[in-house]
Each structure stands twice: as structure tokens, then as C-alpha cells.
Amino acid sequence: MNPVIELQRVTKRHGALVRLAEMDLTIKEGEMLALLGHNGAGKTTIMKLILGLIAPSSGHVDVLGSAPDGPHAERLRRQLGYLPENVTFYEQLTGREVLTYFARLKRADRHQVTVLLERVGLVEAADRRVKTYSKGMRQRLGLAQALLGSPRLLLLDEPTTGLDPAATRDFYQAVKALRDNGCTVLLSSHVLPGIEPYIDRALILGKGRRLALGSLKQLREEAQLPLTFRIHGTLRAMQSQLWKAMSLEPIPINERCVEVNVPAENKMQVLRQLTAMPNIDDIELSPPTLEHLYTHFSTRPASLTLGASA
Numbered sequence: 001m002n003p004v005i006e007l008q009r010v011t012k013r014h015g016a017l018v019r020l021a022e023m024d025l026t027i028k029e030g031e032m033l034a035l036l037g038h039n040g041a042g043k044t045t046i047m048k049l050i051l052g053l054i055a056p057s058s059g060h061v062d063v064l065g066s067a068p069d070g071p072h073a074e075r076l077r078r079q080l081g082y083l084p085e086n087v088t089f090y091e092q093l094t095g096r097e098v099l100t101y102f103a104r105l106k107r108a109d110r111h112q113v114t115v116l117l118e119r120v121g122l123v124e125a126a127d128r129r130v131k132t133y134s135k136g137m138r139q140r141l142g143l144a145q146a147l148l149g150s151p152r153l154l155l156l157d158e159p160t161t162g163l164d165p166a167a168t169r170d171f172y173q174a175v176k177a178l179r180d181n182g183c184t185v186l187l188s189s190h191v192l193p194g195i196e197p198y199i200d201r202a203l204i205l206g207k208g209r210r211l212a213l214g215s216l217k218q219l220r221e222e223a224q225l226p227l228t229f230r231i232h233g234t235l236r237a238m239q240s241q242l243w244k245a246m247s248l249e250p251i252p253i254n255e256r257c258v259e260v261n262v263p264a265e266n267k268m269q270v271l272r273q274l275t276a277m278p279n280i281d282d283i284e285l286s287p288p289t290l291e292h293l294y295t296h297f298s299t300r301p302a303s304l305t306l307g308a309s310a
Contacts, residue, residue, distance in 0.1 A: 002029050003062075004153055004184040005050060010059035012045050012208075019045040020208045022059070029152075032175070032185040034195050036294050037205035043188045045208070047155050050186070051082060064152060078106055081146035085158035087138050091131035095122050095141050098130060099148065108149035116144040120174060136167040143174065154178065156187040160194060172198045196290040204297045212297040219293045226261035230284040231274065246273055256281075 005027040012020040020042045027033050035043040048054045049061050052068030064079055066072045089098045099113040117126045120140040125133065133141065139159065146154060156175070160168040168191070176198050179185050189195050202219065204212040212219055231250075235258055243250055243260075248270070250258035262270050267285075274280055288296075 003027065004029050004031075004064060005186070006060075006062040007046070007049070008060045008062075010049065010056045010061055012049065012054065013057045018208050020049075020056075023208075023210060025203065025210075025213075027184060027186065029184055030179060030182045031200045032179045032187070032198060034199045034202040035186065035188040035205065036192070036202055036290075037211075038298070040207070041205040042208040043205060044157065047082075047157060047186070047188065050153075050155065051080065052077070078108075078149055079152045081148070081151035081154040083139075083142045083146040083154075083156045083159050085161055087142035089130045089138070089141065092129060094127045094129055095133070095137075096126040098141060099144055102145050103148050106149050112148060112150075116147055119147070120144045121170070135162040136164065139163060139167070139171065143171065147178070152183060154183055154185045156185065156189075158189055159187060160189065160191055165194075168194045192291045192294060193289070199290075202290065202293075204294055206298055211300070212293075216290065216293070219297075220264075220288055223288065223293055223296045224264065225288040225292055225296060226263050227267055227288070228286040229260045229262050229270065229274075230257060230286070231260065231280060232257050232282040232284075233277075233280040235279070246270055 003026050005025065007023050007025040010020060010023045011018065023042070023046070025046075035046060037043050045054070049056060050063055050068060052063075052073050055069050061068060064076055066076060068076055090101075093101070095117065096113060099116060100110055102108075103110045103113055114123075114126075117123050120143055122137060122140055122144065125137060130138065130141070139162075143159070146156075154175070159175075160171055163171060172194065175185055175187075179198075187195065187199075196216070199216075201213065201215050203210065212222065214222065230253070233256065235250075235256060247266075248260040248262065250260050252258050271283070274283055
């Protein structure tokens, strides 16, 4: 697949402050990449560089085959969709009027307005004023605005802030459908459990540097964090010497359940030992979550994280 975004040794400075340091990044067509990091890590800087709102201090940014702040910037931006963290619209306009207005600005086909209102589930509220919309409805209207013109690249900055779990799930399912149709998606979020099922890769940033980049599988292999075993059964029958024999330290959950952390390389060995015990009723295995991985990479010693940014 063709690269949609390429950053080559990109640095962005504001005076003495380095917002982004020698960043290399390639995002391919149809990929959903998550930007993760604390406030000030460089997430918004990357998005602004891609949008052409700011220029790099050094290095090269290429978006859909050209520089986003170059002579073809206007044409390029018509192929982008952007949903900022805080969505604001003209509150006296209806949802339909808002989309019609942005369609004119983006020179998009106005027939898309009704289609997009249906796609984001706002048909029944389309002719109500935006001031009557809930937070979730405004976010869905924002997504519809970002989709005007059938963008090849979609940028989402904290898109589910303030949404309830059901609205968050519906939002990401809508975004996934776009990705499945070839749209490239770059999103920034602090709500890691919400995005974990949908992303292809995650870029973890810290102080403008790349701390880690890869799929969940790749990040788990690099982090080498243990798996969590939740064991159910008549656990009193398992004497302490037995736990010691398996080099496990149980954490009691209740009288019939404990958790143990098991190195990934010992998974099958421990499983065989546990399943051979008649007093074990059930075993649940949980690999490290995106949140665990983020914590791991963002708290590694500086000597290790510096190597990851090369």
C-alpha cells in the first residue's frame, strides 16, 4: 500500500522548546494509527504539521504526495477530514444547515449532506438547531463534517471526549467502517480501552520523541510484560509450596479466585501444570492491554527511550 503520510527526521521548535525531535513516521493507506502520550508529548504538533497549519523547523513532511504547506495545500486539504477535540458550530443553525455550509466551504457535493446525516445517525435531528444537541450528537455532527468530500485521510483529536460508552463504541464502529473502505485514520486519545479494538498500530510519544511504535502484538513482544492468569477453583487445596514450584505469587481476589502474573515464555508450561490439577475449575488469560503497554513505554528510563526514537 502507498504511504499517505511520511515524516522524515522532522523537528519542530518554538524558541528553545523542542515540540518534536527528529521524528520518522510512515502511515500507509487504509491504516488506523493512534497517537498516544501525555499533554505536551507532541501529538497535536504532528497533527498541525500534517494539516499544514505549521511548518517543520527541519526535516520533511509529505501528505498524499506533497508538502501540506506547499503550493498545492488547498487541493490537498480538500482530501482531508479533521475533527478537533472541542467541536463548536453555529448554534442557531440546524445540523443540516451546518453541513451544507461546510460543504460549500469544502466545495463538496451537497448531496452528501443527507447521506452523512444518515451515516452518523442524525437524520431525525437534522432539522433541529445545534443548540438542542447533546455532546454525543455534536461529536457525530463533527464526524459528518469531517467526512464531507470523502476524505482519503481523517484526523481525529480526542474524538470521544465526553461521550458515554455506548456512544464511544458507535463512534469507533463508524470510523472502522471508513477505514475498511480505504480511508487512513490518525487519531489521538487518552481513552485507551476505547480505541484498543480498532487500531492497527500505536505511536507512543514522550517529550516530542518516539518511545515506541507498532501493532499491539509488536509492542507486547518488545515490552515483554507478563500475562495475567485468573484462576478459579478450590484454591485452598493448592498449597503454598505448589505455587513456589511454579514460581508464581498468587494475588487473592476472593476465596475461589486468585490472579498470577506469568512471563509470556512460561505460558504453556504453567497452563499444563494448572490444567492437570483437579481442583481448578476455570482459567482466564489476559495479555497486557494497550494501557499497560503505554504505561510501560512512557515510564522507561531515558537511556532506553532515547534509543526508540532513532
